[in-house]
Amino acid sequence: MVLFALVIHLASNLLSQCYRSGDSIGGTRNYTYMDAVKSILGGKKVTICGLIQYLNLAGTAIGYTIAASVSMMAIKRSNCFHKSGGKDPCHMSANGYMIAFGITEVIFSQIPDFDQVWWLSIVAAVMSFTYSAVGLGLGIAEVAENGKFKGSVTGISIGTVTQSGTVTSTQKLWRSMQALGAIAFAYNFSMILIEIQDTIRSPPAEYKTMKKATSLSIATTTVFYILCGCMGYAAFGDLAPGNLLTGFGFYNPYWLLDIANLAIVVHLVGAYQVFLKLLFTLWYTLYTIIFYSVDTEHQASC
Template identity: 65%
Template sequence: MMIAENGYPRLHALNISKDPLDDDGRPKRTGTMWTASAHIITAVIGSGVLSLAWAMAQLGWIAGPVVMILFSFVTYYTSTLLASCYRTGDPVTGKRNYTYMDAVKSSLGGQMFKICGTVQYVNLFGIAIGYTIASAISMMAVKRSNCHHKNGLTGSCKVNSNPFMVAFGVAEILLSQIPDFDQLWWLSTVAAVMSFTYSSAGLGLGIAKVAENKQILGSSTGITVGLVTESAAITPIQKVRRVFQALGNIAFAYSYSIILIEIQDTIKSPPSEVETMKVANRFSVAVTTLFYMLCACFGYAAFGDSSPGNLLTATGLNPYWLLDVANVAVVLHLVGAYQVFSQPIFAFVEDQAARRFPDSRFVNKEIKIRLPGSGDKGLNMFRLVWRTGFVVVSTTISILVPFFNDIVGLLGAIGFWPLTVYFPIEMYIAGRKIVRWSGKWVLLKLLSMGCLMITVAAAAGSIAGIVDDLKASKGL
């Protein structure tokens, strides 16, 4: 992906052809159902897949698959509603909306545009924290895996996450200062290859572990009350909290609405972009759900109630080298993904600062620095201080709250209802002028309220999990 002028992700396919031009004066779009599906699958399959075995362990063999299928249906349906908002007015000749935020502004107005932007930026900041934690966990897993390989599974292989988080933060500080980071076209390709590498490796390792065990672990209701974990026995309240948190983990794995409009903006017409996108949504959600079900089910079958929060950190997975390759792929993916998801925040703050302080040399002056082999590069002091501060804050929070599943669950809760459900439904109602209290209006509102309840439950479960883990880490 690239970053558009307004700070939001933009796909490279926009610039594939220079002539002729489309109806909006932009280069002719050449995307198809297959390229759109590829973009969606690449965007969806990521680090969220690593927590699905743990989520399945909380829900069990009955509720787990059912919940995942329900999330897939809701995601598909609301994504279809969102796709219909690509053009304002006529679905064939209406004005194009190039980003999710453009669609919100044209359909719901400026106030909702600001609210949506706030939710997006909070979610993106949270993702930066989550990626810092996930990368550190993978680096720790590599070191721990090699230690076990050398000293045996019974050997002491304790690893501190803080140095790895600091190292990740230092790398992000350096990367965040690269001018025109959005022009690194190869980043999307590397990210796609890495995400499929560790996702496929996780699935393969889970299958190998089931074959090694020669039995399928797990139960119909998930983790049992009274089970002794690393900290204490599972209480009934903790069981409920973990179930709610699992909902957030699954929601996070399905999040891609934020870039759906951008993907749709790469599709050629005729047929209309909406029709092509509906088919792409159906195909990609089906493929993603199948892959997620395989990863979650084989991971749960391999480890049962003791399924780890991150599948690639499980003890006893073999071969060691494949586990190391998978975790290295996670780190490489997240190093770039952190920048992709942080660039919109960087662009927004820097644009606002330039507008408010047009005469400030600190904010606007570019200092030319000549780098060997790279020519002159611009260094902006405000950008240096602001982006460094952003990375320092996200890294510090990650060190203070290094709980992968809790953070992933909270991120899933924050982003699921407002971005995947509420705004698409409200934009669809406004764009199609659906009459208030009509049958369709009532059903859409009920769907939105039901998903809001799931979001609240997932957020509550994740926050409670953070509190419990903080108490456990401090010995309270």
């Protein structure tokens, strides 16, 4: 976790210096990551870097959609468990929630400059703090109730019997890779850092403000991530769920879990708009080019 934080901090600082070409204060602005690549590297590297960026954005869209639908489904399931007293397994599909999330994002995408609304970042920060604090608090409460720390320094033990079967060395390696992927996904904001930096007022120079903001945000989130991960594992040990708030490591208080999962959904709705603005722009550009060319050919034939 600390290694990923250091890498993303370094990458963010380097990218913040790329916002302006030449002079970091009065140089030509690069409004997007692709503008920076074009002005600094040029050539085929623009196509390669652009492809990588848009693939990452597409992956982010998929990840956000799945995460939001899982949290929405968790709200429904926690209430179902509460009403049935834990007797009903409350199996359900996430497809409807994915569709609902997608429709919501399409509606919000029609609002001009919604990703630049001044209070959007405040809401995202509050929501992030809310679900992180709930997860951390429940983990601490569970450890206090157990009276000890569960688990080990090396992680889940080979041979442990879980709901999915006995853990083998291959499964442990796979889980470790999944954990690393989840950590990397949590620190993926650098791919739109220049686009975010373009919204910062100056003076002072944009890169100075961005450096301070990224340093503070990375330090804060890293501390929360480490605390939540450690306390969650200490609370359940080898039987810890993949997600404390949706994997039902906790069942009560169910209303607190609902609040935390609702905060996740609200956070992801706004984050989706900020991250996927570039994809929306790309789709609109392609749509315009294709239909404009078709319309032009049709008029020429007439």
